[in-house]
Amino acid sequence: MSRVEFRKDLFADERSDDLNEVGKPTIRQDIIGHVRGTTRFYDDHLFDGLLHMRCVRSPHHHARIRNINVSGAESMPGVRRIVMPSDVPNNLNTLLSLIGFGRDDEPLLSSAKVAYKGEPVCAVIADTERQARDAVAAIKVDWEVLPHVLDVEQAIQPDAPVVNETYPNNLFDYGRFDHQKLRFGDVHSAMQRADKIVEGQYQMSPIEQAPMETCGAIAAPETNERIVCHTATQALFFSLGTTAKLLDVPSSRLHFIGGTVGGGFGGKVDSITEPMAVLGALLTGKPVKFHWDREEEMQVGAPRGAERWVIRDGVMNDGSIIAREFTGYFDCGAYTRLSSYAIQKGVGHLPGPYTIPNVAANVYCVYTNRTPATAMRGFGITGVDFAIESHMDKVAEAVGMNPIELRIHNAYRDGDMKAHRRVAKNTALIECCQVAAQKSNWQLGPQYASASSLRDGGSTERAAIPETAVDMVGKIGERRSSSIAASPAQGTERVPAGQASELLSPLPLQHADMQIEPSRVGHTVKATAPLANAAGAPPPAATAHRETTQPPATQVSTPVSQQSPVSPPESLPASSTGSYQQPPRDQPAASPPEAPAVKPYEPQERFNKGMNRPGAARHLINRRRR
Amino acid sequence: MAKKPISFVLNGQDTSVFVEQGGNLLDELRRTVGDLSPKFGCGQGTCGACTVLINGEPQLSCLVLAERVEGQRIDTNGGLAEGPDLHPLQKAFVEGFAAQCGFCSSGMLMAAKALLDRNASPSRDEIAEAISGNLCRCTGYEPIIDAIVVAAENMRRRTT
Amino acid sequence: MSIEVKSFDTLRQASEVLGGSAQYIAGGTLLMRKVNYGDQSFNQLVQSTDPALKQIQSQGDEILIGAGVTMSEIMQHPQLQFLGEVARSVGGPAIRNMATIGGNLFAPRPYGDMATALLALDANLHWASGQQQSLEQFLERSDAARDIVHSISVRQPPTGAFQYLKVSRVKPKGVSLLTVAVLLNRENGRTGNVRIAFGGMAPEPRRAMAAEQALQGASLDESGIQRCLAACTEGMAPADDSLASSWYRNEVAPVYLKRLLLQRS
Numbered sequence A: 001m002s003r004v005e006f007r008k009d010l011f012a013d014e015r016s017d018d019l020n021e022v023g024k025p026t027i028r029q030d031i032i033g034h035v036r037g038t039t040r041f042y043d044d045h046l047f048d049g050l051l052h053m054r055c056v057r058s059p060h061h062h063a064r065i066r067n068i069n070v071s072g073a074e075s076m077p078g079v080r081r082i083v084m085p086s087d088v089p090n091n092l093n094t095l096l097s098l099i100g101f102g103r104d105d106e107p108l109l110s111s112a113k114v115a116y117k118g119e120p121v122c123a124v125i126a127d128t129e130r131q132a133r134d135a136v137a138a139i140k141v142d143w144e145v146l147p148h149v150l151d152v153e154q155a156i157q158p159d160a161p162v163v164n165e166t167y168p169n170n171l172f173d174y175g176r177f178d179h180q181k182l183r184f185g186d187v188h189s190a191m192q193r194a195d196k197i198v199e200g201q202y203q204m205s206p207i208e209q210a211p212m213e214t215c216g217a218i219a220a221p222e223t224n225e226r227i228v229c230h231t232a233t234q235a236l237f238f239s240l241g242t243t244a245k246l247l248d249v250p251s252s253r254l255h256f257i258g259g260t261v262g263g264g265f266g267g268k269v270d271s272i273t274e275p276m277a278v279l280g281a282l283l284t285g286k287p288v289k290f291h292w293d294r295e296e297e298m299q300v301g302a303p304r305g306a307e308r309w310v311i312r313d314g315v316m317n318d319g320s321i322i323a324r325e326f327t328g329y330f331d332c333g334a335y336t337r338l339s340s341y342a343i344q345k346g347v348g349h350l351p352g353p354y355t356i357p358n359v360a361a362n363v364y365c366v367y368t369n370r371t372p373a374t375a376m377r378g379f380g381i382t383g384v385d386f387a388i389e390s391h392m393d394k395v396a397e398a399v400g401m402n403p404i405e406l407r408i409h410n411a412y413r414d415g416d417m418k419a420h421r422r423v424a425k426n427t428a429l430i431e432c433c434q435v436a437a438q439k440s441n442w443q444l445g446p447q448y449a450s451a452s453s454l455r456d457g458g459s460t461e462r463a464a465i466p467e468t469a470v471d472m473v474g475k476i477g478e479r480r481s482s483s484i485a486a487s488p489a490q491g492t493e494r495v496p497a498g499q500a501s502e503l504l505s506p507l508p509l510q511h512a513d514m515q516i517e518p519s520r521v522g523h524t525v526k527a528t529a530p531l532a533n534a535a536g537a538p539p540p541a542a543t544a545h546r547e548t549t550q551p552p553a554t555q556v557s558t559p560v561s562q563q564s565p566v567s568p569p570e571s572l573p574a575s576s577t578g579s580y581q582q583p584p585r586d587q588p589a590a591s592p593p594e595a596p597a598v599k600p601y602e603p604q605e606r607f608n609k610g611m612n613r614p615g616a617a618r619h620l621i622n623r624r625r626r
Numbered sequence B: 001m002a003k004k005p006i007s008f009v010l011n012g013q014d015t016s017v018f019v020e021q022g023g024n025l026l027d028e029l030r031r032t033v034g035d036l037s038p039k040f041g042c043g044q045g046t047c048g049a050c051t052v053l054i055n056g057e058p059q060l061s062c063l064v065l066a067e068r069v070e071g072q073r074i075d076t077n078g079g080l081a082e083g084p085d086l087h088p089l090q091k092a093f094v095e096g097f098a099a100q101c102g103f104c105s106s107g108m109l110m111a112a113k114a115l116l117d118r119n120a121s122p123s124r125d126e127i128a129e130a131i132s133g134n135l136c137r138c139t140g141y142e143p144i145i146d147a148i149v150v151a152a153e154n155m156r157r158r159t160t
Numbered sequence C: 001m002s003i004e005v006k007s008f009d010t011l012r013q014a015s016e017v018l019g020g021s022a023q024y025i026a027g028g029t030l031l032m033r034k035v036n037y038g039d040q041s042f043n044q045l046v047q048s049t050d051p052a053l054k055q056i057q058s059q060g061d062e063i064l065i066g067a068g069v070t071m072s073e074i075m076q077h078p079q080l081q082f083l084g085e086v087a088r089s090v091g092g093p094a095i096r097n098m099a100t101i102g103g104n105l106f107a108p109r110p111y112g113d114m115a116t117a118l119l120a121l122d123a124n125l126h127w128a129s130g131q132q133q134s135l136e137q138f139l140e141r142s143d144a145a146r147d148i149v150h151s152i153s154v155r156q157p158p159t160g161a162f163q164y165l166k167v168s169r170v171k172p173k174g175v176s177l178l179t180v181a182v183l184l185n186r187e188n189g190r191t192g193n194v195r196i197a198f199g200g201m202a203p204e205p206r207r208a209m210a211a212e213q214a215l216q217g218a219s220l221d222e223s224g225i226q227r228c229l230a231a232c233t234e235g236m237a238p239a240d241d242s243l244a245s246s247w248y249r250n251e252v253a254p255v256y257l258k259r260l261l262l263q264r265s
């Protein structure tokens, strides 16, 4: 009855099919409970005297809290406790602090201001849900409404309101930069060689995971001073760690029970209901349930954030894509949650499953006054894949090619070097395309019908890390300063072919076992430098380590360009002066520089889409769809 | 406010409880009676996870005033299995992978049961219509429709 | 503010306690949501077991339908076949077992599919107080009087004269993006008396009067209905909501009206 088709004919020699379980359909172990209705979801644990907790939430996108008047609510029937921000022992956190990534930027209950609609400022614990709702309605908050920003590109303008004081530039910090950079080869010179330039803009909306079971948790005091917490979380130990940190209780006091999730899809990792319920249990000594109703799930439940992508391809008439530039804006909403990390994953995926020798990307994690965004299926990938695949169709149209053939033509093959400097393995796009074409009765030319992921990859050319143009544009804070225009940016460099370019490693390896085998990657981390940091506290994201190492000798034959790393540049066009992204003239004008043996590379035009240059057009897509 | 005493027949058993005024049937079934099979998914009738049969007809228990079921017959997924044996619908759901997270399953099964009670050999369209008020975020519905088709076949075979 | 529930044997008794913080509850599909979500505007629910709520009676070609009759009951009743398609378009099966025809008259957009159909059919309302009123009059005034609709009377349309179309995004069913209902009598191949009602094109179901006039005496073909289509959004005020923009609704309303008018001939 299964609709899954197992294509065992493909890559048959890469796996063994005589295993008992792996590779075979099996009946999931929990399904009997599901169909009998006996599976215990978090809310299926009954407690005598269960109390109900509900939040007072902001009706505004952005507002300062002048005063909260709880006097009416305190004396209402059934009300046990009003929970204020001051009741949260350690009221500032960022989810990824558990892995040392990013700064604490989000309160559990906000005391000074709110930065998105629905942000909680205090809570009520009462005997019944209705009583809690009535008391919430009776709490009066005096709001001072602030200007808000809902568009990613507007949010990075110098005069945009500051959404999140921890990141006053409205951008997450990636090492020294205010965006995640990817540089592979030299997109600019490749664009000049290209027969056609194909540009497209793609805008996604936020998407709510909308699990059938809304987020929630029940916490109750146990014996031995412990608190048991039944939760809908998808990330039990994440939720436990977050609760321990926010409430400043040892994790040994927390007994978390989860694993039975009524649909998650990424929407149940944010660990908000657990600290709330546990706080309630700590403050009242009673079992407390904190859950979102459906309206809350939709309004404050973190969605897949909206993304805006601008893609520009340099394409040859035969359909070969020789250069691809990305500018991406992730709308992470008011707080970081997981967006910063989703971007890293997304950038690792660029330029999609295609072998393109010149790739550059600037991707911004932008704070706006929207509901904070988080994970959703295909974390960090789905949005940009939508953009890439839409763009592939556009390219196919531009060069007059069958879109599936275009994909097969550009598809990566085993052994090819990917833009993040890892060798592609177990690639299967070609086979996917062939099967899709077959299923949809789409004719493929013979060379496409017979193409294989196992062939034609990994040639000297396709496996090489090319000489790469890098730049220092977009340092943290530059974008918001008004003097940007006058000061030229720091150096543009060429990183010789075969080299790993710049490796930002904010996280030291925790264990030697985690060292990736050199044969598996296009670059290695020198054992000495970054590991030195491992003993102490995790370094902040800003302490990035710059590593330049040789790839394994077998991988790339030393390219010619390594001896002569720069191609003679054209002279700088006048038009690009006056921008802070102007390429460097690093010699003081007073004393004429000695002519360098080889003139430093100076591209004609920098890859600078989306940069906040005064007077430059931005990729504003803020037309309302109507 | 004083609670109200009510009696009804739940899955064939006489049941008497005190219910909250203004309380909905879903809450009372779950918290007061202890039948946890219907689920809260929305509290506004849009998701169908709380579907139960009242006098054989599917209704959304989150929108039913609890005191209105005085003297009525209520069936939930908690009473669908025949002792240790699964109901043919439940069995088909297991074998057809028609449940993933399981949160919609109880409501979905009751909507399907109401259909098969009326129509022993429904078409796929009729099945889709019958479960149109029940949302599922995991399966994409096709395995559920398949399972209901299979269950209907098995039930016909059993009665003939 | 916990909720108090009051039950009455007759609708008239029930109607006397309405107003202020008391709300009449019929099928409860809309009202219970407010209860569940802690609506602070009322704390009493008033219900009635009056048998008149469930009656379905015909006198000549006029049919009297109790306000408590559900969508499922309409679908099953042999004399209400002309409304069967409308009732079937409301909600899913469980909602139809609960939702009443009376409650539908009070349902805010995007709901009110049955009310739209009844507006095209020129239905009349009978209130518990004994007053009568056309549905059209009721929908026009904004301050709904606090009384209970006892029953609804509607004339059975000639075969083929009534057409209904509900447009929604979700298949097989979802809430209405817009709804069109047309009652059209034909005289010698030309159109006679016409009533066109839109749901979802204004806060309440609304007649497209200009379009009705333009259709009077016209022939039912592409060119004959042109003026009617051009006028059909006159006086409408469609919403900008998550289902569609008002621009979109204005664009597609004539398209659907055209399909409805031409499919019949």
Ligand SMILES: Cc1cc2nc3c(=O)[nH]c(=O)nc-3n(C[C@H](O)[C@H](O)[C@H](O)COP(=O)(O)OP(=O)(O)OC[C@H]3O[C@@H](n4cnc5c(N)ncnc54)[C@H](O)[C@@H]3O)c2cc1C
Pocket (backbone or CB within 6 Å): B044, B045, B046, C023, C024, C025, C026, C027, C028, C029, C030, C031, C032, C067, C068, C089, C090, C091, C092, C095, C098, C099, C100, C101, C102, C103, C104, C105, C106, C107, C110, C111, C112, C113, C114, C147, C148, C149, C150, C174, C175, C176
């Ligand atoms: C999931 C879902 C899907 C839905 N889909 C649709 C749809 O597709 N199309 C559609 O039209 N509607 C839809 N509805 C809305 C609703 O179910 C119907 O409009 C229904 O007919 C309302 O009737 P009720 O008896 O449930 O009203 P109730 O909820 O009982 O009452 C609603 C309001 O009407 C008043 N009222 C009810 N009866 C009377 C009366 N006799 N006299 C005076 N006042 C009265 C009540 O006081 C209350 O203010 C949907 C609702 C839900 C929850």
